[in-house]
Amino acid sequence: xxxxxxxxxxxxxxxxxxxxxxxxxxxxxxxxxxxxxxxxxxxxxxxxxxxxxxxxxxxxxxxxxxxxxxxxxxxxxxxxxxxxxxxxxxxxxxxxxxxxxxxxxxxxxxxxxxxxxxxxxxxxxxxxxxxxxxxxxxxxxxxxxxxxxxxxxxxxxxxxxxxxxxxxxxxxxxxxxxxxxxxxxxxxxxxxxxxxxxxxxxxxxxxxxxxxxxxxxxxxxxxxxxxxxxxxxxxxxxxxxxxxxxxxxxxxxxxxxxx
Amino acid sequence: xxxxxxxxxxxxxxxxxxxxxxxxxxxxxxxxxxxxxxxxxxxxxxxxxxxxxxxxxxxxxxxxxxxxxxxxxxxxxxx
Numbered sequence: 001x002x003x004x005x006x007x008x009x010x011x012x013x014x015x016x017x018x019x020x021x022x023x024x025x026x027x028x029x030x031x032x033x034x035x036x037x038x039x040x041x042x043x044x045x046x047x048x049x050x051x052x053x054x055x056x057x058x059x060x061x062x063x064x065x066x067x068x069x070x071x072x073x074x075x076x077x078x079x080x081x082x083x084x085x086x087x088x089x090x091x092x093x094x095x096x097x098x099x100x101x102x103x104x105x106x107x108x109x110x111x112x113x114x115x116x117x118x119x120x121x122x123x124x125x126x127x128x129x130x131x132x133x134x135x136x137x138x139x140x141x142x143x144x145x146x147x148x149x150x151x152x153x154x155x156x157x158x159x160x161x162x163x164x165x166x167x168x169x170x171x172x173x174x175x176x177x178x179x180x181x182x183x184x185x186x187x188x189x190x191x192x193x194x195x196x197x198x199x200x201x202x203x204x205x206x207x208x209x210x211x212x213x214x215x216x217x218x219x220x221x222x223x224x225x226x227x228x229x230x231x232x233x234x235x236x237x238x239x240x241x242x243x244x245x246x247x248x249x250x251x252x253x254x255x256x257x258x259x
Numbered sequence: 260x261x262x263x264x265x266x267x268x269x270x271x272x273x274x275x276x277x278x279x280x281x282x283x284x285x286x287x288x289x290x291x292x293x294x295x296x297x298x299x300x301x302x303x304x305x306x307x308x309x310x311x312x313x314x315x316x317x318x319x320x321x322x323x324x325x326x327x328x329x330x331x332x333x334x335x336x337x338x
Contacts (some may be wrong), residue, residue, distance in 0.1 A: 002308070008329040011264065012318045014272075023323060027300070028276030032322030188282060188319040193261045221276075228276040228322075 001153060019068040028228020030185040030218040031059060033067055034127055037195045038098070039114035041202055042069070051094040052086055053077040056108070059133045077108025078117035083122040087240045096123040101142040102132040105167050109141075112171065116211045119176025123201045124213040126167060129220040130239060137223025141165040144242050145219060150225070166214045172248035178210025180249040184217040184240065186232040200259050217243055241242040241253045264313020264330040268303050270324035275300035279317035279326065285310040288317060 018037035025031045042048045048069050055063040057076040064071030074082040078153035085097040104112050104126050131149050132138040138151040143165050144151065146155040172180040180203055183194035194216055203211035217239050219231035224236055266287075273296055280288045280303060292337035296302050303325075305311060313330035 003262070003331065007332045008264070009332050011313055011328040011330050012315045013327045014269070014324040018324055020299070022272055025322070026275035028278055028322060030322055032324065033320070036322075037323045188316045191319050228278055229281045231276070 006011070013026075015043050017068050018251045019066055021065050023066055024059065025059065026220075026222045027219045028231065029059070029133075030129075030216075031127060032108060033185045033191060034098075034125060034194075034216055035063065037191070037198050038065060038096070039124060040193065042094070044199070045202060046207070047094045047202070047206075050092070052090070054083045054086070054095070056095040056097065056099035057134075058103045060098050060100050060127065061134070063098050070117060075102050076087060077106070078105065078111055079108065080111045080122065080124065082119070083259065084115055084120045085119070087120060087122050089123075094123075095121075096125060096202070096205075096226035098125045099127070100143075101126070101128045101167075102134070103128070103142050105141045105165050109165075111165075112213075113174070116171045116174045116177045116213070119178070119210045121205050121206045121208055122211065124211075125198065125201075126213055127218045128215055128239075128243065129169070129218040130164075130201055131220055133220045133223055135209050137220070142167075145236060145239075166243060167215070168243075168248045171211075171213055172212075176193050176211050177249050178251040179204045179212040179254045180215075180218070181213075181247045182215040182243060182245050184235055186217065186219070186235040190245075196259065197222065198212045199255070200257065203257055203259055205256055207253075207257065209257070210251060215243075217245075260309075262309050262311045262331070264328065265308060265318060266305065266311065266329070267308060267327045268311075268326045269327070270296040270302045272323040273300060273302040273305065273335050274298065274323055274325075275302065277303075278320050278322065279303050282316055282320045285312060305330045311313060
């Protein structure tokens with residue numbers, strides 16, 4: 001029972017930058033957590049009115065409906081190319097892309113490698129949930145060895161279908177990238193660390209230090225055929241050994257950055 | 260010990276994923292099986308409100324940002 005006679009102070013409420021639209025994401029999908037962290041970070045930096053987001057194709061295709069600031073929709077995989085153009089024309093704006101693994105690591109791998117190698121001053125929020133969520137859980141470049149999906153019903157066979165692409169490690173080898181980290185969204189501690197990483201990634205852009213990408217391990221309870229709570233354990237037990245969390249590239253200028 | 264805080268669940272956003280129920284360190288939350296939200300889910304509610312400390316872990320893990328957290332200000336009440 002809420003005590004109405006005792007004064008209470010507000011500790012946390014839904015960020016205004018998130019708008020009031022109910023998302024289409026399945027119950028327990030951590031896309032919602034990632035959206036919320038981006039909205040909170042932009043509010044804390046007072047950048048909400050100065051931000052242009054670029055949505056990708058995939059489950060996050062409707063991201064422009066959920067954020068209460070300017071958003072554009074890119075062709076499949078081409079969000080980094082579109083963000084490059086926006087940032088070069090409007091260098092004072094904060095420009096970020098929000099992409100899933102089917103978009104960034106598959107059809108858009110060329111664009112993201114190009115943007116990172118050029119050191120474009122954009123921020124990328126990359127959601128890795130080990131399958132193509134929107135189309136029904138097919139095998140993605142990030143699908144784990146042995147993982148069953150609708151297009152690999154007996155499990156991903158590495159002899160025929162290869163190994164998962166570790167995007168953060170791959171992009172960290174490029175000279176133009178300034179801040180490349182991998183975080184997870186499976187418990188409150190990791191969510192707080194992920195928020196700090198997203199904040200740093202936006203600060204890197206604001207200070208003009210280079211290309212910044214935050215990879216977030218995310219759940220897909222529906223296509224993994226697990227409950228939301230089991231899906232979070234699955235991240236810890238199955239995904240984290242293949243996609244270890246950590247800081248893959250922190251350039252010397254970023255290391256001096258105080259957030 | 261009296262509750263140190265309380266939460267409000269916005270039933271427009273709650274999708275009954277049960278992540279807050281599992282993660283609450285004091286077992287304050289449960290799904291309300293008697294009621295349905297406009298989307299047809301059983302919303303989370305405070306089944307054990309006296310144990311709430313207003314720590315905000317439920318709001319941190321909520322994928323739909325449905326939870327608002329308050330903490331009681333007893334010092335102000337006594338003054």
